[in-house]
Amino acid sequence: MRIAVASGKGGTGKTTVAVALSMAVSEKVLYADCDVEEPNGSIFLRPEISRTEKVLVEVPEIDEEKCISCGKCAKFCQFNALVSLGTPPLVFPELCHSCGGCAIVCPTDSISWKKVSIGEITVGSADSGRVSVIQGKLNVGSSLAPPVIRQVKSHIADDILTVIDCPPGTACPVIESLDGADYVLLVTEPTPFGLHDLILAVDTVRVLGMPFSVVINRFDEGDDGVENYCKNEKIHIMAKIPHRRSMAEVYSRGGILFDAIPEMLDLFKSIPQMIERGIEVE
Amino acid sequence: MKEIVVISGKGGTGKTSITGCFAALAENAVLADCDVDAADLHMLLAPEIISRNDFISGNEAIVREDDCTGCGVCKKNCKFDAIEVTPEGKYRVNPFSCEGCMVCVEVCPVKAIDFPPNHCGEWYFSHTRFGPMVHARLGVAQENSGKLVSTVRLEAAAKAKELNKDFVIVDGPPGIGCPVIASITGADLIVVVTEPTISGRHDMKRVLQLAQHFSVPACVIVNKWDINPEMTEVIEADARNSSAEPLGRIPYDRAFTVAQINGRTLVEETTGESVEKITTIWEKVCQKLK
Numbered sequence: 195m196r197i198a199v200a201s202g203k204g205g206t207g208k209t210t211v212a213v214a215l216s217m218a219v220s221e222k223v224l225y226a227d228c229d230v231e232e233p234n235g236s237i238f239l240r241p242e243i244s245r246t247e248k249v250l251v252e253v254p255e256i257d258e259e260k261c262i263s264c265g266k267c268a269k270f271c272q273f274n275a276l277v278s279l280g281t282p283p284l285v286f287p288e289l290c291h292s293c294g295g296c297a298i299v300c301p302t303d304s305i306s307w308k309k310v311s312i313g314e315i316t317v318g319s320a321d322s323g324r325v326s327v328i329q330g331k332l333n334v335g336s337s338l339a340p341p342v343i344r345q346v347k348s349h350i351a352d353d354i355l356t357v358i359d360c361p362p363g364t365a366c367p368v369i370e371s372l373d374g375a376d377y378v379l380l381v382t383e384p385t386p387f388g389l390h391d392l393i394l395a396v397d398t399v400r401v402l403g404m405p406f407s408v409v410i411n412r413f414d415e416g417d418d419g420v421e422n423y424c425k426n427e428k429i430h431i432m433a434k435i436p437h438r439r440s441m442a443e444v445y446s447r448g449g450i451l452f453d454a455i456p457e458m459l460d461l462f463k464s465i466p467q468m469i470e471r472g473i474e475v476e
Numbered sequence: 477m478k479e480i481v482v483i484s485g486k487g488g489t490g491k492t493s494i495t496g497c498f499a500a501l502a503e504n505a506v507l508a509d510c511d512v513d514a515a516d517l518h519m520l521l522a523p524e525i526i527s528r529n530d531f532i533s534g535n536e537a538i539v540r541e542d543d544c545t546g547c548g549v550c551k552k553n554c555k556f557d558a559i560e561v562t563p564e565g566k567y568r569v570n571p572f573s574c575e576g577c578m579v580c581v582e583v584c585p586v587k588a589i590d591f592p593p594n595h596c597g598e599w600y601f602s603h604t605r606f607g608p609m610v611h612a613r614l615g616v617a618q619e620n621s622g623k624l625v626s627t628v629r630l631e632a633a634a635k636a637k638e639l640n641k642d643f644v645i646v647d648g649p650p651g652i653g654c655p656v657i658a659s660i661t662g663a664d665l666i667v668v669v670t671e672p673t674i675s676g677r678h679d680m681k682r683v684l685q686l687a688q689h690f691s692v693p694a695c696v697i698v699n700k701w702d703i704n705p706e707m708t709e710v711i712e713a714d715a716r717n718s719s720a721e722p723l724g725r726i727p728y729d730r731a732f733t734v735a736q737i738n739g740r741t742l743v744e745e746t747t748g749e750s751v752e753k754i755t756t757i758w759e760k761v762c763q764k765l766k
Contacts, residue, residue, distance in 0.1 A: 202514045204650040205488010209675070231651035232485050232682060234675040272534060272577050293555050293577030334685040337622065337654035362487045362650050363513040365614060365621040369572050386736050387492065387516040394514060397616045402572065415730075417737050439703075442728070446673035446704040 198375035202391025204362035207411035218462035228371035230330035241318030241327035260304035267296035378406035384416035412437035483648035485679030496520035496741035505643035508632035523602030543588035550580035622654035672707035701725035
């Protein structure tokens with residue numbers, strides 16, 4: 195089973211929840227960090243790294259001998275990654291989506307492919323080998339997170355409980371991370387910003403047709419807007435995590451939820467079973 | 477006119493709350509919300525929308541099933557795994573996976589794939605109690621957030637020029653990817669709001685690298701600094717090492733949440749230490765841009 199942990203708003207506690215879930219269960223689990231722009235799970239899980247691999251994408255390379263400067267490639271490219279001013283095209287690799295279109299339309303077969311690295315995957319394990327950790331990290335200056343996320347997901351096996359730590363927001367990196375998950379936990383906080391962005395996240399998972407429930411972090415610190423919304427929308431609240439200043443301090447040093455709030459452990463342990471039962475009902 | 481972009485790397489460090497304070501303190505600014513897929517600044521500034529504008533960007537491939545011969549050339553050439561087989565043995569495009577590259581349109585031997593412009597969201601020009609505001613909403617599960625960010629910035633800059641404003645204050649998105657790059661390139665100053673946690677430090681270092689990569693000057697604010705004073709010191713040293721001046725510290729303050737619940741910026745909600753700190757920081761920002 196693949197459980198994705200997502201949220202509209204950043205900083206609500208996605209990584210806290212995803213790490214806590216991975217550490218609470220007693221079975222083998224894979225923690226997949228798909229927040230590749232700012233991956234933070236390893237700060238808390240402290241995996242022993244067994245290997246790293248580059249994320250390579252293909253970008254066009256122009257053979258200027260063969261190129262007749264017709265400009266068809268630049269005209270075709272939907273991402274403005276090629277610019278031709280009556281000359282062989284200039285390539286802007288950071289804009290390229292590697293769709294292959296320029297080579298298809300080139301009449302003189304002048305385009306070949308060059309691999310460039312846009313990120314890195316690290317593979318490791320934590321908690322004496324019980325928790326496998328796959329982390330994707332986008333290179334600073336590269337703009338395209340989805341290929342890095344796809345490569346993280348290529349490491350996920352079907353027969354192991356997997357926790358996917360998603361990026362914030364509702365745009366393409368989130369959609370890429372959610373694709374293939376069986377269930378989504380949406381982490382929010384009980385503030386107007388938290389509620390507003392939760393509604394956007396709920397719209398997104400509903401459009402994608404995925405079963406989901408909500409985790410309210412620092413539930414006793416804000417107002418009751420989130421709980422009222424969930425009640426009206428008949429959305430199940432899977433967990434309510436209390437606010438403790440000690441949690442903020444534990445988090446700041448790289449500690450996990452149960453270091454500050456040990457009484458949450460039993461609930462988190464039972465989340466996979468609760469989801470399993472819920473999926474059967476739906 | 478000077479453009480100030482507030483970003484953080486990590487989400488939830490207080491970007492929008494602090495941008496709201498800057499909006500209240502700046503006397504002659506246009507405000508812009510570039511966190512287009514989870515925009516929240518409007519909840520503090522209560523904009524009155526003057527004009528709504530469709531955001532059309534890119535195109536979407538749609539197979540005309542009646543004309544599809546089921547040859548599968550489109551699926552073979554799609555690099556995004558966006559083409560699915562229908563129960564009738566024809567092909568269709570999954571709009572969530574499609575990146576709008578037009579390859580399928582090009583290779584279809586019977587030209588059975590349409591490519592209409594994609595309506596990705598809306599952007600708005602509004603009035604607020606602190607001046608004009610440009611903001612946007614990306615459609616659910618849409619692409620092109622980077623292009624929508626660029627649209628918001630261009631419209632805000634044009635408005636600032638037209639109205640002879642001193643500043644454009646931009647609330648940026650989290651992360652370091654395409655919408656962040658679209659938010660910072662060519663700006664006059666990046667203000668990074670971070671928090672004294674290992675994650676906050678890790679993510680700040682990455683945005684400061686990004687700022688250096690695109691040659692935009694940056695400075696740093698440590699919010700909730702008293703959660704971990706030692707980490708605050710470490711972060712400020714990191715900032716200096718990346719040529720980013722630490723502009724000040726703001727204490728952990730529940731008043732931010734109270735102000736948010738009341739739909740106000742902190743400087744309108746209360747007085748006290750946090751407000752004094754933010755006012756001093758804003759003065760420093762103005763000085764840096766002189």
